[in-house]
Amino acid sequence: MKLTDAKAQFISSWGAFGTHWGINRTMAQIHALLLISPDPITQDDIMEQLSISRGNVNMNTRDLIDWGLVERVLIPGERKEFFTAEKDIWKVATQIIKERKKRELDPMLKLLSQLEQIEGDKKDKDVKQFVDTIAGIRKFGGQADKVLDVMIKADENWFLGSLLKFFK
Amino acid sequence: MKLTDAKAQFISSWGAFGTHWGINRTMAQIHALLLISPDPITQDDIMEQLSISRGNVNMNTRDLIDWGLVERVLIPGERKEFFTAEKDIWKVATQIIKERKKRELDPMLKLLSQLEQIEGDKKDKDVKQFVDTIAGIRKFGGQADKVLDVMIKADENWFLGSLLKFFK
DNA sequence: ATATATTTTCAATAAATTTTGAAAATTCAA
DNA sequence: TTGAATTTTCAAAATTTATTGAAAATATAT
Secondary structure, three states: OOOOHHHHHHHHHHHHHHHHOOHHHHHHHHHHHHHHHOOOOOHHHHHHHOOOOOHHHHHHHHHHOOOOOOEOOOOOOOOOOOOEOOHHHHHHHHHHHHHHHHHHHHHHHHHHHHHHOOOOOOOOOOOOOOOOHHHHHHHHHHHHHHHHHHHHHHHOHHHHHHHHHHOO | OOOOHHHHHHHHHHHHHHHHHOOHHHHHHHHHHHHHOOOOOOOOHHHHOOOOOHHHHHHHHHHHOOOOEEEOOOOOOOOOOEEOOOOOOHHHHHHHHHHHHHHHHHHHHHHHHHHOOOOOOOOOOOHHHHHHHHHHHHHHHHHHHHHHHHHHHHHHHHHHHHHHHHHO
């Protein structure tokens, strides 16, 4: 297989993969393109390589920047803006976990603790099942939250850091 | 807050939450409804409680069954089919991990190992970045694969099982 | 066997999401 | 400043995805 084909296949698959993870297809494709580009590239490069409009590139690169996965690079002497992606996959994963935790897990846990304080007779079958379910999810979510915090902070901790070297 | 409101809010939020995880909104809502229902319920119950059509209920309950999160229950003397969801959140999470690994991670890893064997000069900057990126993702994915396998099998292992009791 | 209840399928429709592209805003050099 | 290059915005269009509902298939009781 040649580089051109392999690139195309990687970008396409990474895009499809992204949709399973709540990420928009184009955003994932732009990310894929940036991951395999050794040097920073411009909006026009992205438009051309992925055959998508300027507006689309603009919106999705902005989202990628919000996610902390991509950054703008200013190249001296160049008028245009350039974009580049973090290449260390561990950092990419950590960043995604951090963001999703903040955007999804934390708000859900907050909601669950509200729902747990429901008025009603605990003897009632429906009330009991509701409270038990909410409590179960909240407990599990709370543990997941802690585990993820440890992962996110692992790089800052020498012991965990060295433990994780085995995985890197 | 009263049970009725709390239920409605849980179902709605769980549905929205699901969309971030590659799961269809209605499927997640039906799952939520079943999680808080102490006894098995019918297609008609689901239709009524969520105000959705029969066909929609049918398709989504089937998907939930395919995911191994819901099962059909036959109640003696009843003509209709009943549905019930696994209530142990740890088992639910394990089952989701198992399915997503099979559906998403495993195929991606297979593709990546193909893409790594690209023809081309490793001295070329583009080739090098491509190979490095693919190798990095594959290595990370491979480790994730192992970690998830351990989690999935944890319940079958007395040592890990007792370790995990702390999280349950 | 026949009638009746129940479930399943799937083409048509509706809803949600993504993409476009041109106008407006911004940036920067001279 | 002015004007060209570049980026951003956003309403309209295109596309994708989800939902409906009625017909077909299946299951069950008499």
